[in-house]
Amino acid sequence: MNIKQKGKFGRFGGQFVPEVLMPAVKELEQGYKQFRDDPEFKQELDYYLKDFAGRPTPLYHARRLSEKYGITVYLKREDLVHGGAHKLNNTLGQALLAKYMGKCRLIAETGAGQHGTATAMAGANLGIPTEVYMGAKDIRRQRMNVYRMELMGTKVIPVTSGSQTLKDAINEALRDWVSNVEDTHYLIGSVVGPHPYPTIVRDFQSVIGNEVKHQIMEKEGRLPDSIIACTGGGSNAIGTFYPFIPDTEVKLFAVEAGGSGMESTDKAALHSASLCVGEEGVLHGARTRILQDPYGQILESHSIAAGLDYSGVGPELTYLAETGRIKPANTSDDEALAAFDELSRMEGIIPALESSHALAYLAKAAGSGELGEIVVINLSGRGDKDLETVLEKGVM
């Protein structure tokens, strides 16, 4: 008898997890299959997305930016989702799924604190006790998010191992799940990890792209020429891109963090650009492109945006990059800071540093004509959380 490999995008993805977790990922696979099209589940999720999260979010025509760059620029305003980022789309979906599956505890990892905050919101709202693992280094650079999570009754657990960032928080959350798999749902915040996570998170985030499609048809009567989204793990990117995958005339740009340079030292990359320069490997349960040394040790990543600071990327994005359907790109810390400054001044919108990477690609590529005439940029989050970082850099 031969049990089958599951959840592959081409040769990417899969379920590279310790044996203790296999029944849990299979149970989740089963639960998702059972409830994803359940009318009651869908209706309840729609209710939360609309009345609690504030969906649909506007597709905003950025007039002054459009004028400056000579093309029509739309911003998908995920920064207006409750909590200030797209992350809640996924956490509401998964928390509700966990509830339907009878789980009574949520755990999550967080980098910037956005996913942790969104998990805390969903947990508090649905009445499920929540614990969030966060790298000690990230806790220091995102203090307000830690405070927000604690206000909502979530326990934030500092992770002091390794590089003390997202990668280590994921390791620690996985360890917790290994020990408490029977009553706990591990709420992964991006399209990474073992199957079925990349699929579940993509589906819950696809609300972004579905709305964009509807809204752009209303406003322009046609699809955009290109869509730009920042990419760390890649949940906002795939959520925006996914409904457009069959529309091959729409170019899809996945913009990674170019950090302070595209090089690496012995133990660390100066960037977080796994799609652009990573190599194939297996990290956190999935085969994908990752930042690694010649032996396969995982390199620490770097970005000024904590939410992009990750050594891997979702396996489906790797697959789409490999097949040429999406175009990987990158913008640096400095370019993101300039875009942060520009959007704040020109449109009165303070973007997250993560989203600023997508905005920076507009400045970089608009002149070349490759973006076409109508471009949609996913403004995945707002920048209030980043003010301290930006102040330190002396932009303002």
Next chain:
Amino acid sequence: MRISDKFDELKTKNEGALIAYVCAGDGDTTRIVHALINGGADIVELGLPFSDPIADGPTIQASIERALDAGMNPDRYFEMVKGLDVDVPLVVMTYYNLIFKRGLERFVKDCKDSGITGVIVPDLPPEESGELGRYCEGNGVDLIFLIAPTTTGDRLEDILERGTGFLYLVSRLGVTGARADIAGSTKEVLDRVKTDKPKAVGFGISSGAQAAEIIKSGAQGVIVGSAFVDIIASGQDVAGRLKALALEIKSSLG
């Protein structure tokens, strides 16, 4: 030496196997391995350190970090193993990315050439193991699978069919690490896993009394890791204390 030969030998002597885990590169590995064998270890499981060891607890993660800081890497690992002059089976335990990056075929050949006869990959469930399994089979290297308290039904059957060398039973949910209590689930798992292949129980064993109880419950071996690694971490009389602990445990397995 093949693992099955060792278990056959122990069977005729009516002894349970002591399988000792340490991470290569944390301390003087050659000296450590010899101390364990002198204390009676029947099989040595030698960790090849990976940067993101998700299946390991704090004790072994710290050992892995020390080994990486000391410069251990796969090239040095195989070089070091080649130089070990021992007459017990050696098993490599590592995570899949190091094998993937080296190339599956090359990794298994390196095992064979350096005298390693078993491979344990905690983040490689049977579903993903087909290709590595074929190279192992072709080179006379055992691919050892883990069985958890949560492993049941078709998946358990599949692992029993694929696993060679011995079956690595995880005594409880969780990561590696010494624990005072060995859950009652151990006996339940041992009873449930019906096979002629040797069964060894790991995760949480640190004393002779615990080990004896596990052998009495029907296991052919015990795997002890964190308790040895604690001694290495202390830096105090490492070889002497490793040998003493191995002796204590091994003497309770007769």
